[in-house]
Amino acid sequence: MALKRDQSQMIFERGAKVIPGGVNSPVRAFRAVQGKPVVIHHAKGPEIWDVDGNKYIDYVASWGPMILGHAPKSVIAAVTEAASRGTSFGACTEAEVDLAEQLVRIVPSLEKVRMVNSGTEATMSALRLARGFTKRDKIIKIIGGYHGHVDALLVKAGSGAATFGVPDSAGVPAGTAQDTLLVEFNDLDAVRAHFEAHAGAIAAIIVEPVPGNMGCVPPGPGYLEGLRELTRAHGALLIFDEVMCGFRVALGGAQARYGVTPDLTCLGKIIGGGLPAAAYGGKAEIMNQVSPDGPVYQAGTLSGNPLAVAAGRATLELLERDNPYAELESRTARLCKGMLGAAEEIGVPMTVNQVGSMFTAFFNEGPVTDFASAKRSDTALFSRFHHEMLERGIYLAPSQFEAGFVSVAHLESHLDRTLEAGREALRAAVASGTASA
Ligand code: KE4
Numbered sequence: 001m002a003l004k005r006d007q008s009q010m011i012f013e014r015g016a017k018v019i020p021g022g023v024n025s026p027v028r029a030f031r032a033v034q035g036k037p038v039v040i041h042h043a044k045g046p047e048i049w050d051v052d053g054n055k056y057i058d059y060v061a062s063w064g065p066m067i068l069g070h071a072p073k074s075v076i077a078a079v080t081e082a083a084s085r086g087t088s089f090g091a092c093t094e095a096e097v098d099l100a101e102q103l104v105r106i107v108p109s110l111e112k113v114r115m116v117n118s119g120t121e122a123t124m125s126a127l128r129l130a131r132g133f134t135k136r137d138k139i140i141k142i143i144g145g146y147h148g149h150v151d152a153l154l155v156k157a158g159s160g161a162a163t164f165g166v167p168d169s170a171g172v173p174a175g176t177a178q179d180t181l182l183v184e185f186n187d188l189d190a191v192r193a194h195f196e197a198h199a200g201a202i203a204a205i206i207v208e209p210v211p212g213n214m215g216c217v218p219p220g221p222g223y224l225e226g227l228r229e230l231t232r233a234h235g236a237l238l239i240f241d242e243v244m245c246g247f248r249v250a251l252g253g254a255q256a257r258y259g260v261t262p263d264l265t266c267l268g269k270i271i272g273g274g275l276p277a278a279a280y281g282g283k284a285e286i287m288n289q290v291s292p293d294g295p296v297y298q299a300g301t302l303s304g305n306p307l308a309v310a311a312g313r314a315t316l317e318l319l320e321r322d323n324p325y326a327e328l329e330s331r332t333a334r335l336c337k338g339m340l341g342a343a344e345e346i347g348v349p350m351t352v353n354q355v356g357s358m359f360t361a362f363f364n365e366g367p368v369t370d371f372a373s374a375k376r377s378d379t380a381l382f383s384r385f386h387h388e389m390l391e392r393g394i395y396l397a398p399s400q401f402e403a404g405f406v407s408v409a410h411l412e413s414h415l416d417r418t419l420e421a422g423r424e425a426l427r428a429a430v431a432s433g434t435a436s437a
Contacts, residue, residue, distance in 0.1 A: 003391055007051040008039040027159060032399040033383040038390070043070035045409035048395060056395035057414050061405040063397075064212070064244045064269040067328075067357070068318060069409025075273050075314040082310035088302060096304035099313050103271065103279060106320065107252050109240070109261045113281030114290060115304040119243035119268035120148025122278040123206065125290075125298045126264045127152060129280070130204035130237045132296035133289050138198055140181045140191060140205040144371025144401070146213030147206060147241050147266070155180045158213030158371065158401055184370040185211055186219065188226040195234045204237040204264075205230075209254035210245040212403035214371040215360035216353045224260040231263070237286070243268035243278065244403065247316065249356035250325055257356070270319075273311030276302070324408050328357035331415060332406040335359070338419040346426050348381070357406040374401060384432055388425035394418055 016022035023029045023037065030037045038050040046069050048058045061067070068075065082095070096115060104110045116122050127150065131137060139152065146159035154169040155177045168177065181198070183190035185207075195202060209224055211217045231238040240262040246253035247270040255261055263286060268278030281287060291297045302308075336352040339361050343350035351366025352359060362368045363378040363385070382400040389396050394417075397404060406415075 003054045004052050005036075005038060005050065005054070009036065011039045011051060012037060027397075027399060027402070030398040032379070032401075033386040035383070035387055035390070035398060037398070038395075045069040045071075046407055046411075046414050054393070056390070056393050057410070057418055058395045059404040059406070059418075060395060060397050060402075061407055062269075062274055064248060064358075064403075064405055065272060065274045067248060067270050067405070067407055068273075068315060069407040070274075072315075072318070072409075074318060075311050078310040078314035079275070079307050082306045085306070087307055088305055090301060093304065093306055093309070095306055095309045095313065099271075099304075099309050099316075102313065102316050102320070103267070103281065106316070107242075107246070107265060107267070107281075108255050109263070109265045109283070110281040111284040112287035113267075113279050114287070114298065115309070116278050116280065116298075116300055117276045117302050117305070117308075118148065119241075119266065119278050120150055121300065122243060122266040122268055122280040123147040123153065123239075123241055124150040126239050126266050126280040127204065127206065128298065129286065129290060129296045130239060130264060132294075133286050134203040134235065134237060136201055136203035136236070138179045138181060138202045140183060140194055140202060142185045142207050142211065142371075143182050144185065144214035144374065145206070145208050145211060145241070147208075148243075151176045152180050153206070156182050156371075158211070159399075184372055185214070185217060186223050186369050188223060188230070191227065191230055195230060195236070199234070202234065202236045204239050206239040206241055208241045208245065209258065209260070209262075210249050210355045210358070212244040212358055212360075213401065214374045215362055215368065215377075215401050216355060216358050216403040217360075217368060217370065217374065218353060218355050219254075219258065220369065224254075224258050228260050228262075237263040239264045239266065241266045245355070245358065247271060247319060248358055248405070251319060251323055254355075270315060271312045272308045273315035275305070275308035275311040277305065277308035277312045322408075325356060328406055328408065331410060331412070332357045332359055334412075335406060335415050335418065336361070338415070339422055342419065342423045342426055345423070346430060348426060348430060349378075358403040359406075360400075360403050362400065381429055381433055384429035385425055388428045389421060392421035392425055394421050394425070
């Protein structure tokens with residue numbers, strides 16, 4: 001029996017009259033799963049409620065930030081206390097220094113760090129800095145990698161751009177895109193070839209060390225080490241975009257998990273605890289090129305905003321104190337194993353990729369090691385599965401090319417419920433596909 005969603009429908013229709021597509025970010029429109037979004041009313045722990053009162057176990061986690069689950073007491077208290085002293089000053093605060101010291105202490109590559117308001121700002125600024133520092137223009141990006149809506153990086157981007165089947169965005173001048181060189185993830189030969197073809201012209205390679213925007217794809221053995229060697233040999237910078245995997249796959253992010261230290265790191269999502277805070281940072285020698293110390297300009301009215309900093313600090317303090325990563329990884333592994341078991345039982349081709357507490361179930365024989373292989377997934381079956389899971393109170397990312405996230409608040413009982421719903425939803429999705437074939 002379909003869930004009642006009248007309020008969601010009505011509010012979404014209102015929104016569509018005054019907001020493009022009715023959403024403030026494209027992937028939220030559920031277009032990739034031919035669905036209609038539910039309008040959220042509130043959330044607590046691993047669960048979210050829509051405006052019709054339906055409850056869901058949430059694996060989107062606001063696209064990554066909610067590693068502690070929704071509305072953790074200590075984060076809400078920290079934000080409330082900060083708000084009581086004012087919401088923004090556009091000036092220095094001790095709290096932003098505390099957060100910067102915390103980030104430098106935890107993330108191996110950071111000697112200095114600059115706060116910004118979104119992952120997009122972080123990657124855009126890191127690219128400008130890499131070009132300013134090396135005095136080179138070309139960059140290498142991964143096909144299916146997504147780094148926010150930066151002009152130079154909206155070329156064969158992942159995430160929402162990938163699902164639209166129009167990877168290159170309108171409005172990106174050819175001149176901007178021509179300096180962006182492309183390689184598939186996990187292909188070191190392609191990177192080597194670009195460096196040989198463009199000797200002395202490549203400023204940096206920007207990579208999600210654990211991509212989440214083509215779905216979750218682990219780096220192959222030696223891949224990240226290979227990028228480190230190639231960039232060092234060719235005088236280019238290695239930029240790790242850890243906006244999603246930072247503080248997600250390990251306390252110090254992918255660079256700590258794999259022991260590969262980039263020159264620059266972009267962070268976001270978890271470091272804001274669900275509020276708008278992101279950052280870029282790296283070696284002092286490079287960061288000293290950033291205004292006002294150096295010639296690379298970057299600024300922001302709300303950068304280091306006291307409320308976002310309070311939420312981020314409270315989140316990182318809990319993560320540093322409790323270090324929940326081993327437990328998160330084992331719970332996620334149980335979920336992934338259960339999903340794979342259900343697919344095998346029902347005879348559905350499925351590959352599940354997992355790194356830490358991020359994962360993606362691809363409807364695909366596998367292995368899925370890059371965007372080219374991810375794209376071979378049965379997105380029609382994924383769409384039907386997404387709908388069936390939503391009807392059973394499980395809220396998954398509305399796209400095959402996204403990662404799912406398990407939080408500290410997801411208990412065994414939530415995972416059990418998810419696996420039970422998953423088995424039923426898979427059977428129903430296969431059946432409805434056969435019926436309409
Ligand atoms: P924002 O500008 O959305 O804060 O961050 C951009 C970004 C940069 N780098 C990585 C690795 C990212 O995953 C993101 C944003 N991730 C998407 C989820 N695939 C955000 C969801 C959305 O676009 O609404």
